[in-house]
Amino acid sequence: MTNNLESISLIATYSAMAVYTLAFILFTVDLAGRAASDGQSPPTRWLRSGMAVLLLGFAIHFGAVITRGISAHRVPWANMYEFGLTATLVLVGVFLGINIWRDVRFVGAFVSGFAILALGIVAVNFYVAVSPLPPALQSYWLVIHVCVAVLGTGFFATGAALSASQLFQQSREEGKLQTRSWRFLAAFPSSETLEALAYRIIVIGFVFWTFTVIAGGIWAERAWGRYWGWDTKEVWSFIIWTLFAGYIHARATRGWRGRPAAILSLVGFGAVLFNYGIVNVFFKGLHAYSGL
Amino acid sequence: MASRRPSDPASLQPVDLADSTSDFDSPDAPRKNRLDAPISGPKLGPLEFVRWVWRVLTSMRTAIILLVLVAFASIPGSLVPQRSSDPNGVIVFRDANPELFQFYESIQLFDTFTSVWFSAIYLLLFISLIGCIVPRTLYHWRILLAEPAAEPASWVRLPFRRREPAVGGTAASLDRAEAVLRTAHYRVVRNDTSIRAEFGYLRETGNLVFHVALVGVLATLAVTGGYGWSGQRAIIEGQTFTNQLASFDSFHPGSWFSEQNLEPYGVTLESFTAEYTQDAVNDAWMPIDFTAKVSVAEGDATREVVLKVNEPLAAGNSQMYLLGNGYAPVITVRDPQGTVVFDQPVVFLSQDSNLTSVGVVKVPDGLSEQLGMQGFFYPSAVDLDSGALSSNNPEPTNPTVTFNIYTGDLGLDSGVTANVFQLPVESLTQIAGRHTGNDVMLTPGDVFELPGGLGSIEFTSLRRFIGVEIRHDPTQMGVAISLFFVVAGLLASLGTRRRRVWIRARGTARTPELEWGGMSRGDDPRLDASLDRLVGKTLLSAAAKMRGK
Numbered sequence: 001m002t003n004n005l006e007s008i009s010l011i012a013t014y015s016a017m018a019v020y021t022l023a024f025i026l027f028t029v030d031l032a033g034r035a036a037s038d039g040q041s042p043p044t045r046w047l048r049s050g051m052a053v054l055l056l057g058f059a060i061h062f063g064a065v066i067t068r069g070i071s072a073h074r075v076p077w078a079n080m081y082e083f084g085l086t087a088t089l090v091l092v093g094v095f096l097g098i099n100i101w102r103d104v105r106f107v108g109a110f111v112s113g114f115a116i117l118a119l120g121i122v123a124v125n126f127y128v129a130v131s132p133l134p135p136a137l138q139s140y141w142l143v144i145h146v147c148v149a150v151l152g153t154g155f156f157a158t159g160a161a162l163s164a165s166q167l168f169q170q171s172r173e174e175g176k177l178q179t180r181s182w183r184f185l186a187a188f189p190s191s192e193t194l195e196a197l198a199y200r201i202i203v204i205g206f207v208f209w210t211f212t213v214i215a216g217g218i219w220a221e222r223a224w225g226r227y228w229g230w231d232t233k234e235v236w237s238f239i240i241w242t243l244f245a246g247y248i249h250a251r252a253t254r255g256w257r258g259r260p261a262a263i264l265s266l267v268g269f270g271a272v273l274f275n276y277g278i279v280n281v282f283f284k285g286l287h288a289y290s291g292l
Numbered sequence: 293m294a295s296r297r298p299s300d301p302a303s304l305q306p307v308d309l310a311d312s313t314s315d316f317d318s319p320d321a322p323r324k325n326r327l328d329a330p331i332s333g334p335k336l337g338p339l340e341f342v343r344w345v346w347r348v349l350t351s352m353r354t355a356i357i358l359l360v361l362v363a364f365a366s367i368p369g370s371l372v373p374q375r376s377s378d379p380n381g382v383i384v385f386r387d388a389n390p391e392l393f394q395f396y397e398s399i400q401l402f403d404t405f406t407s408v409w410f411s412a413i414y415l416l417l418f419i420s421l422i423g424c425i426v427p428r429t430l431y432h433w434r435i436l437l438a439e440p441a442a443e444p445a446s447w448v449r450l451p452f453r454r455r456e457p458a459v460g461g462t463a464a465s466l467d468r469a470e471a472v473l474r475t476a477h478y479r480v481v482r483n484d485t486s487i488r489a490e491f492g493y494l495r496e497t498g499n500l501v502f503h504v505a506l507v508g509v510l511a512t513l514a515v516t517g518g519y520g521w522s523g524q525r526a527i528i529e530g531q532t533f534t535n536q537l538a539s540f541d542s543f544h545p546g547s548w549f550s551e552q553n554l555e556p557y558g559v560t561l562e563s564f565t566a567e568y569t570q571d572a573v574n575d576a577w578m579p580i581d582f583t584a585k586v587s588v589a590e591g592d593a594t595r596e597v598v599l600k601v602n603e604p605l606a607a608g609n610s611q612m613y614l615l616g617n618g619y620a621p622v623i624t625v626r627d628p629q630g631t632v633v634f635d636q637p638v639v640f641l642s643q644d645s646n647l648t649s650v651g652v653v654k655v656p657d658g659l660s661e662q663l664g665m666q667g668f669f670y671p672s673a674v675d676l677d678s679g680a681l682s683s684n685n686p687e688p689t690n691p692t693v694t695f696n697i698y699t700g701d702l703g704l705d706s707g708v709t710a711n712v713f714q715l716p717v718e719s720l721t722q723i724a725g726r727h728t729g730n731d732v733m734l735t736p737g738d739v740f741e742l743p744g745g746l747g748s749i750e751f752t753s754l755r756r757f758i759g760v761e762i763r764h765d766p767t768q769m770g771v772a773i774s775l776f777f778v779v780a781g782l783l784a785s786l787g788t789r790r791r792r793v794w795i796r797a798r799g800t801a802r803t804p805e806l807e808w809g810g811m812s813r814g815d816d817p818r819l820d821a822s823l824d825r826l827v828g829k830t831l832l833s834a835a836a837k838m839r840g841k
Contacts, residue, residue: 132569132580135601196815203786210782214775223602225522225613225761227768229377230405235370239363246359252814253352254308264360271363283370284381 005071006130012064013085013123019057020092020116026050027109031184050108051099057112058092061119065089072130077146078137080280084122087276088115090154094201098158104197106188110161121277141219149212153272155205156244160269162198163262166191170259195258199251202265206244213237224286232285236275243268306352306424349416350423358417365413369404372396376405418510425503432496439481440490443794444809452810452823455798459834462797462804468837469795469806469830476826478793485797492791495813498784505777512770518547521554522763528620528637529755532560535608535762541712553764555608557590564617564756568686577645577686584614584758599758609764616759618642618649619669621693622752625655628745633658637755640669641713646683647671652715653695654702659747661699664715666725668694681733693751695732696725697742789816793823806830 030046065086069076077086095111098104133142170191171177177185188194216237217227228234247268250261280287336344348354373381382402386393400407447453458465462485470487473480478489523540527533535557537543567581584599588607599605605612618640625634633655640651648670655663672685673692681694698720723743724730732740734751741748790813799805810823 129571131571131578134579135582138581139602141602196817199815207782207786210779214779217775219602221765221768222604223613225604225611225615225763226765227771230369230374231377232370235366239366242359242363242366246356246363249352249356249359252309253306253356256353256356264356279370284373284378285370286377 003071005067009064009067009071010123010127012060012067013119016057016061016064017116017119017123019053019060020112020119023050023054023057024109024112024116026053027105027112031106031109031187034184034187047105047108050112051105054092054108054112055096057115058089058096061089061092061115068130074133075143075146077150078133078142079126079128079131080276081122081126081128083146083150083276084118084126087150087153088118088122090150091115091118091157094151094154094158098201102197104158104162107158107161107165110164111158114157114161136223139219139222141215141222145212145215145219148208148215152205152208152212153276155201155208156269156272159198159202159205160266162194162201163265163269166194166198166262167259167266169194170262191258195251195262198262198265199248202244202247202268206241206248209237209241209244213241229286231287232279232283233275233287236271236279240268240271240275243271306350306355307347308352346423349420355417355420355424358413358420361413362410362417365410366404368401369410372401372404374404375402414510418507421503422507425500425507428496429500429504432493432500435496436493440479440488441792443486443488443796444811447794447807447809450794450809450811452808452819454808454824454827455805456808456827456831458797458799458804458806459831460837462806464837465804465806465830465834466795466797468833469826472826472829472833473793478791487793487795489793489795490791491793492788492813494784495788495790496785498781498786498788500781501777502781502785505774505781508774508777509771512767512774516766516770519549519553519766520546520764521549522761522765524615524759524761526616526618526620526639526757526759527559527561528639528757529561529564531757532558533760533762534558535610540762553609555610557588557607559605559607559612560587560589561585561758562587562596564758566617566686566756579686582614582617582758584617599760610762611764613761613763614758615761616642618647618757618759619671619688619691620755620757621651621667621669621691622755623653623665623693624750624752625653625659625663625747626750627659627747631658633747635752637757638667639757640667644683645686647686648683650713652713654704654712654715656702656704661746662702662704663742663746664698664700664702664717664720665695665749666698666715666717667696670694688754691736691754693734694725695734695740695749696722697732697749698722699746789818789822790814791816791819791822793826 026046027050030044030050033044033046065076068082068085072078072082076082092111092115095104095107165185165188168177168182169185169188172182172185173191189197216234220229220231220234221227243264247261247264250256250264279285373385375382385396385402396402400409404410444450466482466485466487470480470482473487473489476491478491479493480487480489521544523543525533525539525541533539535554537551537554562585564582564584566579566583568577569580570577582601585596586599586605587594587596588605590607597605599612599614601614604614619642620637620639622637623634624632627633634653638651638653640649642649648668651667651669653663653665653667655665668681670681670683670690670692671687672683672689673681674684674690676682681692696717698715698717700720703716703719722728723746724732724740730743732749734740734749736751736753739748739750791810792812793808793810795809796807797804798807808823808827810819812819
């Protein structure tokens with residue numbers, strides 16, 4: 001039974017990737033179509049179908065996460081594979097959620113593309129069979145600490161997508177990037193609007209990240225005897241926190257708004273990716289558990 | 293909308309706070325942060341120079357640069373092993389790269405987070421922070437005591453403007469608007485023909501609380517950190533740890549530690565059990581439970597406690613954490629007459645997930661020569677094709693010890709503290725073990741006769757030990773309280789919008805109207821929606837009044 005669910009989860013993961021790929025194609029066709037019309041045409045049916053397909057992918061992905069959790073009898077984020085699986089789900093969920101509040105469908109191609117890449121890398125490189133938790137992870141702080149980390153990562157990723165589009169858009173507004181291949185940017189809002197959106201989303205990510213670090217500290221005290229010991233993962237969580245603190249200040253500083261702030265946001269998200277993909281795998285530290 | 297003044301060194305805000313946020317203040321506000329002049333160093337006298345340095349240090353730009361610098365300065369702390377988190381890694385590094393080690397050591401790379409350069413950056417950051425929040429707090433205090441800002445000279449530039457009929461006359465409409473604004477927690481000043489109102493002081497209050505609380509974290513560490521201490525100890529089943537300096541295997545006192553800080557108590561390890569499960573895919577054994585049953589003697593009372601990972605034990609003013617475990621084979625050494633000269637469990641440190649472990653036995657007295665033994669312990673020994681042993685299970689299904697045995701001067705009398713896990717084999721003579729043609733391989737109950745009639749050794753029985761950390765950390769409370777305010781301040785600040793509303797009577801006596809104007813500090817996409825709701829409520833209450841008549 002458990003093994004069945006585990007393989008169902010894996011099949012669902014690959015299915016979600018396939019569906020996300022379809023959504024990515026639809027989003028790209030939409031961008032291409034609007035580029036051809038110099039961004040004048042309203043959102044097309046390609047965009048609407050892209051959103052619908054993405055929603056379907058999200059549902060399948062959600063199923064993959066749930067079945068993984070049930071087959072393991074615990075929260076599905078106890079190793080790198082599960083963290084990647086769940087964080088990607090949250091990223092897509094954050095994107096879908098933000099669309100209820102504000103129309104950001106123009107970054108759909110980025111979000112679906114990133115989801116495919118992330119799921120692919122995670123499923124191919126980090127996949128591990130369901131295994132019971134080692135004693136150090138047997139704590140309800142696993143639920144809290146990793147859950148807020150996943151949420152923070154999802155918001156930072158969406159923020160990074162917006163900051164990147166902001167940079168391109170700003171260059172375009174300055175008269176650069178005028179070639180045909182960049183014309184899809186006409187479908188994007190102004191760089192100022194993109195910056196305001198990115199800021200609001202990253203600030204939410206920052207709050208979650210603050211919670212992640214604090215919850216991690218409380219758990220570290222219980223499990224390792226100290227709340228802060230400059231373990232490699234703690235160092236990188238701290239780096240991420242200070243970089244995004246710098247970003248938030250940059251947004252309120254004359255001469256730092258716009259491009260410098262956006263670059264800081266991307267550097268911050270680069271640190272998030274580094275913390276997950278490089279620190280976990282190549283660095284020695286207390287956060288290394290059971291293989292990956 | 294405000295006229296800009298030339299630079300004034302007595303700025304209450306960072307000189308480079310963005311326009312969109314500083315524009316909020318009316319020209320007659322006590323704030324003097326309207327600086328267009330770039331931060332640059334004109335020719336100045338000494339006092340002005342100090343002021344200029346201060347202004348630069350407390351500017352937002354400096355804060356951003358210092359934040360990014362702190363981030364980058366932390367990176368070596370994750371690339372190079374740190375004495376604080378990985379002392380063994382530092383030793384390994386020294387042995388592997390002696391020359392690079394010297395260089396790294398000279399720039400404190402092994403102590404990144406207490407290094408001079410890292411401390412310089414974060415101290416500057418905190419000075420900059422304090423230099424920023426003190427004047428801001430004074431200013432905010434004044435704002436809190438002040439009335440809502442005066443009407444702007446020009447309404448044209450206000451982002452929110454509405455004109456609505458003043459149903460039932462100007463005064464009655466203003467009354468209703470005032471009531472609506474007060475219900476929405478605005479601070480309101482009502483005149484005959486106008487209202488000024490302000491909301492969201494919590495935004496700046498929360499912001500200041502957040503920053504002050506960060507200083508609180510640092511202050512707590514600085515003030516109470518020196519009173520902390522921590523120590524490590526391996527406790528073997530049946531042994532009792534008493535909380536005094538001599539009982540620790542290693543001890544790290546804070547700067548202001550004194551031995552009286554150790555409150556007396558004893559912890560006896562009654563039993564330790566570990567549970568493992570085999571991974572279906574790669575056959576590796578993984579721990580799923582470590583349980584240590586201990587009895588704690590404190591004062592006259594003794595209590596039975598279960599110590600687990602994630603479930604520390606509180607005793608005295610300290611906490612005991614279960615961090616490691618392993619095997620301690622009991623080794624008995626007898627002289628040629630059969631008299632026991634050594635009989636105790638010896639801690640073997642595990643090297644892999646199947647608990648292959650290494651340990652050292654030192655027998656300085658009782659035999660005709662000093663005896664040193666370097667051992668391997670295999671909980672479940674199996675023969676490899678190479679002839680060597682290996683453990684294929686962390687549980688003791690076939691516990692086996694092998695030894696290389698040496699005689700000679702163990703160096704215990706030289707006065708230098710010797711590492712209990714190291715044997716100076718270079719200066720000793722090997723008498724048995726690998727490469728001597730006289731292998732020593734013992735299972736429980738086995739006896740090995742030492743060559744040359746020196747005596748005998750026996751693997752008598754097997755016990756387990758736990759590795760614990762005992763720690764008194766007086767910074768926890770202060771840091772926890774500070775972090776509570778960090779989070780509270782952050783949420784309050786980010787969740788609040790600072791808004792101003794002005795209402796004035798317009799129109800004619802026959803068709804009286806109210807004009808609403810509003811603005812926010814910084815980005816506020818919901819300004820229109822929020823103020824439209826207030827306008828709507830005012831009209832609604834007018835309509836209700838009309839129906840009531």
